[in-house]
Amino acid sequence: MPRQTDSIEKLTEIGKQVISSIQNAEYPSIVLPDRSTRNIVFDSVSGQFVLGNSKTKRDSSNVKHVKSFMQLMWVASFAKQLVKNGRTSSLRDIYYSSEAFGVDFKNQAESDRIIADLECLTGISREDFGVFPEEHSSIYGEVVMKYTVSGYEGREVDLTISPDGFPIGSALITAEPVSTKAKMILAIESGGMFSRLIETRCWERFGAVLIHLGGQAPRSTRRLMRKLREHLDLPVFVFTDGDPWGMHIAQVIIAGSANAAHIDRLAIPDAKWIGVTAGDIAKYSLPTEDMNNKDLRRLEELAQDSRYLTSDWSAQIDAFKNLRKKAEQQAFSRHGMDFVVEQYLPDKLNFAI
């Protein structure tokens, strides 16, 4: 597996450099891209967040750096064990495993940060080291994937096999897309809507691979969407609640997030948000709730965000600011269970394509 070889090589290289410093009687040090906010820039050409050129040095001769230097070395060696043995670990488990080695993390936030440092240093994302968060999204649709995980190597699975959806866990993320009959990916915020679109065979009608995001998409789900977009040439549409939070779920899929700016191949710049927009709320007479202060503050924040500076996005934000109301995806049910399938999605997808 090239992924595995590549990871092992990069990790071994780190170790070699450190050993060579020690053999030369020098304090080992590591230079890695600076992940602080002042080095995260929005690249308007590619339409996504990237790291700038600033570097940071972690020097074991500096007493302030010794601890994080050692933590980074341990995480690198743990990652190498995972890759070598074809094993996976949750972020939480890494935090606990450190105790077995006498490595001290204050809390999981600290070990998560060091894992991000390792990603930065190697240019390899933690999923390739076998490190995953606990949460996951689901997928359903006419896609055949081929597993690479131990015990399932080469086995193919059709993602319509479970009518309840298929979990996007570590095994599926490392699987390879083989073929599809679908024409698009439709990512959906809520589980209720996802189930309805399966049950009403929307996946067949619209030729859509359905993805249940369940709020902000986990990074691994964004990777899988991007992989399907690239390997199977499927355009991506995102259907969320009609509020600043829903809008931002779509935006992170499109343009990435600041805290994953060091990870390549996550953003999907040509993904499209199909609503629920403020305009849809009016057009389809959806039942609404008033925006609360938190919602209104969030709109103001988004208006300042470099990802929302285009005229299209500004207009969407302004429309919500004027409306001061929000609506959930499920609100379409007021027009009958199947209104969203019969009316709304055909309207929006025709328009988007």
Added chain:
Amino acid sequence: MPRQTDSIEKLTEIGKQVISSIQNAEYPSIVLPDRSTRNIVFDSVSGQFVLGNSKTKRDSSNVKHVKSFMQLMWVASFAKQLVKNGRTSSLRDIYYSSEAFGVDFKNQAESDRIIADLECLTGISREDFGVFPEEHSSIYGEVVMKYTVSGYEGREVDLTISPDGFPIGSALITAEPVSTKAKMILAIESGGMFSRLIETRCWERFGAVLIHLGGQAPRSTRRLMRKLREHLDLPVFVFTDGDPWGMHIAQVIIAGSANAAHIDRLAIPDAKWIGVTAGDIAKYSLPTEDMNNKDLRRLEELAQDSRYLTSDWSAQIDAFKNLRKKAEQQAFSRHGMDFVVEQYLPDKLNFAI
């Protein structure tokens, strides 16, 4: 399908009674078991919560009852449409769908309550009407299930097909167990532990069907466990974090919960909690955190709870009270990634069997 016929019959019966009252120029009324706390009793013989004999009457001639009477009628008619058309709905969707019919619920909590009333009135649980919450647990193991849902009727699925686990959604819950090679069900609180037990082939080694609970088990997951327990004769073991919350996850699986006291066939009285107990924390030298006030208050509450009055459970509570510390399942990783598989689980499962 007998499930479907039974549901339709009971729902039709309700309608007939109401119509017959009206035809006799009487105000229609409904008598249903009282679900208030004063009528929820712990049946120490069966070891679970049940409703007492108190009844409550919802009378359309009483202006205070008119609204909830009408809401109940609407929910019953909506449920009948779902069953007739082989469709499902989320609890949230029912709340929104009501608006299409001019039925007014203050919020989802109110529509959820009326759905529980319908369960009480018919003795049929909402899952059989096709009504599900959004969240779900996962399952993995050598069990073959046969689907009954539309589009998948008669199709069999082996629950080892997805190395990431299989979601326990509406389709799987209504499927029938066909066969198994397993000898037990092992329900697990955290997703990280669930993944580890799949990856290390614990399911094979212990002959276990693994279930990821993700906190308090959704009702549908408890139903599925009970179904597997009954149809395939698999004993149930529950493995949780070592704290009052983990202990109570196990207890609800064993003895049921007060707010589902009106639903039959949920509790699994012979299910066993295998830890993490306060004793395990000491025995295996697990890294711990101090209990906070919320944890300590929760212990006090449990000590008063009728489900914890046996000497075994009291001893467990006392041990935590003395220890004043808690540990997560993942804490075993301090002894190495596979300690839980090589040492802890064999210890505990041998002891439990």
